[in-house]
Amino acid sequence: MIDILFKHIQEKVSLSDQDQEAVQSFFSPKKLRKKQYLLQAGDVCKHLTFVSKGLLRTYNVDDKGDEHMSIFGWEGWWISDFNSFLTGEPALFNIDAIEDSELLLISRSDYEALTLAVPIMDRYFRILYQNSLITKERRLMSSITHSAEEKYLLLVESNPQIIARIPQNLIASYLGIAPETLSRIKKNLAFRK
């Protein structure tokens, strides 16, 4: 389980055996069954979570009770309500499991201790957050400039294996469209092939 984390870290920075041991000591494993919550909006997000196996989603629920998907997290992804994790404010997002999942959790204080004990992890997180900033910027621009059909195509092209695992109603919510609109888009695309 920890090997997937090491693999992910070592795509960005090198870890010695000693570093690996230190890194491992800061994480706790956790298993979630499908539909179980990792975090509920209103609670404080106490952990940064690495997904070793499975699939989770973050979403919020508006005043009318409608769910709005924010992001999906699968093997090799970090997931959290980042604002709540860093500031201790109540979380705005819910996180739950779409599939049975295996996770590695690190607390706020251990996250600080980790970067002090293994300084190369500052570099790892620096690169991780760089990528995250770019992804957010692209998603924001995409939401402004692309049609629902274009957004769906971009999503499928970037993550074909994952998209196949996600229920259609959640993909529709992620794209900000009704499930019927997504069905129509998929039918249109199938005809064109």
Added chain:
Amino acid sequence: MIDILFKHIQEKVSLSDQDQEAVQSFFSPKKLRKKQYLLQAGDVCKHLTFVSKGLLRTYNVDDKGDEHMSIFGWEGWWISDFNSFLTGEPALFNIDAIEDSELLLISRSDYEALTLAVPIMDRYFRILYQNSLITKERRLMSSITHSAEEKYLLLVESNPQIIARIPQNLIASYLGIAPETLSRIKKNLAFRK
């Protein structure tokens, strides 16, 4: 000029005299007059820019020629088209000066070299990007959940001195509202005091 950068860095991490010398060696100064461009959309953003003095804005222009404000950057802020800087893709944003400005520029390759030469800078940028991710998350949630009036109040409360320096039409654009709507909001707020 470099002192403002050191001050900003040392709010997050400690720099030895030797570190400071090394950091300084990677930056080039640049002055911009009011209305001068730092970056034009379509060009590659070749530098990460620290604002020592003055005020800049990033914005994009849609197909109809309408400007959409993205962010403001003033003393102590970093400004760039971050996606373009990191990936080398053409910039989507323009950056220009709202006031005469003094800047410190670092190139993509020097940015990498800097973090290798002064590893504590990985920590600095890690913390900087953490904060930036939170700001983006908050702004996104605010755009969904707050009225234009609430957004204006939040903006003024968080940065009163800066807001006073920014032309009203740019603030309206940042809030995604017409200048007339902003005037009406300000009048209503003045009445209520």
